[in-house]
Amino acid sequence: MDALNTGDVTDDVTTLEIPCVLCQEKITVKVPTSGYHKWRYGGALIQEAMPTVSVDDREMLISQTCPACWKKMEEH
Numbered sequence: 001m002d003a004l005n006t007g008d009v010t011d012d013v014t015t016l017e018i019p020c021v022l023c024q025e026k027i028t029v030k031v032p033t034s035g036y037h038k039w040r041y042g043g044a045l046i047q048e049a050m051p052t053v054s055v056d057d058r059e060m061l062i063s064q065t066c067p068a069c070w071k072k073m074e075e076h
Contacts, residue, residue, distance in 0.1 A: 020066035027066050029057045 014033045019026050039049035046058050056067045
């Protein structure tokens, strides 16, 4: 996940700017810092570590594919 660019980090929110691997559009995702660390470094499942983060944003973190590109892939 080297493509993740960590932007602002506060005590409770981390803002990430993630380029889509297909269209290169940069998507900004805000996640709870503690949940992000549990998922990224602690081995927790993303949906358990960050249940308040949208499905689209969690998918962006996992696959680095934006919602628009997912939709295009599903249409084919």
